[in-house]
Amino acid sequence: MPRFLDSAKGQWRVFALFWCLVAGVVTLSAGEFARREARTEALGQSATATALHAAVLRSELERHRSLPLVLAQDPDLQALLAAPSPTGVDRLNRKLEGLARETRAAVIYALDARGRALTASNWNQPASFVGSDYRFRPYYSEAMRDGQASLFALGTVSGRPGLYLARRVDGADGRPLGVVVAKLEFDALETEWRASGEPTYVTDSDGVVLITTVPEWRFHTTRDLPEDRRRRLEVDQTARRADLSPLPFEALSPGLIRLSRHVPADVYARTVAPVPDIGWRLHLLSPAGAGITRAVAAARVLALLSVALLAGLTGILLRRRQRARARAAEDEAARLVLEQTVDARTAELRAANSRLNLEIDERQRLEKSRQDLQDELIQANKLATLGQIAAGVAHEINQPLAAIRTHADTASVYLDRQDAAAAGRSLERINALTERVGTITDELRAFSRKTRSGAVAVGVDAAIDGALLLVSPRLREQGITLKRSRAPDGLEVLAERNRLEQVVLNLLQNAIEALDGVADPTIAISVSVRAGKVTLRVSDNGPGVAPEVRDRLFTPFTTDKPDGLGLGLVISRDIVAGFGGELLHAAPRSGEGAVFSIVLARAV
Structure with missing residues (x-):
């Protein structure tokens, strides 16, 4: 054994050096472990939020996807495209205006076989589409060729981005009469996503940003574009206000990126969810830098405290050993008493800690019980209220149901008389009454649902x-x-x-x-x-x-x-x-x- 270890000073030097090394290794290891755990947690939370955002986007697309398909079967539209007339144009203008207002579509319009807009929901606005030529739009040529088409682009008149859903309108003889188009804008959806505080954007199959909570990112890309795709965007005028350059992302580790422009500078967890059928991908960025930093700092502090506690205990043991060697046999008994005292206090602290944990668990259980009871009272109040108004609502529903039956019988009589116009009016009244019943039942179902959210x-x-x-x-x-x-x-x-x-x-x-x-x-x-x-x-x-x-x-x-x-x-x-x-x-x-x-x- 080296001679300097025989002295108390030498032992304390080795002790200090050893625990400094241990502290450094444990601190670094704990920080890295906490960093990995925090990153995994951030990615998991981001994936959950991404799935919810993607579900909302899919719902919005599905709600509008059927609109051109239904309109393509509309007899009034087919008749107008087959034989345009001022009366038919006026009737379709007002019909499309009401439909756009009810479905919250940005604009609905119909093109004849030459690509000229005959009727539009914005017919009475300064930026009306009526009379405009849209033969240059890819959705027109693709719909005339394939039956349907979709395109995300900037409006040539409004300059607002949106998704154009187009459907070919065929006549009774199968001859193409024109194309009906519904434009869907995502301003409300972007506003809703922006309120979450998490930058979100949607890209197409080529990585071009279409929908985004950060307007400066629109029509940028996640990767370099092929030359043919770039030329097409220029032809579509989609990118007339963007340079199609890649987004300013700096990859740090799997799933983590750093941003410094257009959004608060931070480290973000990035997750992606596909949007089927249309080939889009939804990307969500969750701020993770502060959380990771806090987790790493907390882990390092805890590691240092643990090492300090162990070092302190070890120092006590070392000091006691030195004192035992110096004081000889009579101090051995005192050392044993001290050990017993420490063990007893440790047992007391452990027991006190156990009691404290039990109290905490009990308080949490009681709080959960109180919250559950409050939720049950609220739900019971809802159901009691529904019981009070059930008779009136049933009467409110029975009236339109009886009217629907009458109009259905009337439509059958008109069809027997081959009066298609009168039968169509009866069916329109049935549709309006059905919507009224649906509104009442939807409100009852939503009201009775047991909900709790922020x-x-x-x-x-x-x-x-x-x-x-x-x-x-x-x-x-x-x-x-x-x-x-x-x-x-x-x-x-x-x-x-x-x-x-x-x-x-x-x-x-x-x-x-x-x-x-x-x-x-x-x-x-x-x-x-x-x-x-x-x-x-x-x-x-x-x-x-x-x-x-x-x-x-x-x-x-x-x-x-x-x-x-x-x-x-x-x-x-x-x-x-x-x-x-x-x-x-x-x-x-x-x-x-x-x-x-x-x-x-x-x-x-």
């Missing part, structure tokens, strides 16, 4: 419309006058659609019950915006809240109704509080009874 941007008028759709039969049955002032266009609040609708429906139900027996019953709904807050006010001209329950209005089981449980307002207040808002009993104005206000943050 607060997102929700249209105020959409939530009010959904609630009114369910209670409108009761309003008509009791002869209640509804005074409603609509919200400003596009006004949105931070909430969850179904639960906000549930709160509005509860307030309307309470108002309807309070107006039983009141002369000239009236319910008023108004929306106001002030200082970033949106206030939805529901009032009636009933007797108002009884004084004896006014101070305890939001206390469970407090009610002034003979058959009430006193839980509806409590549940509604908890729902609104979950959105970060307030449900208040406001002071009534002259001529008003009960007044309730829902105050929510405005969505930016």
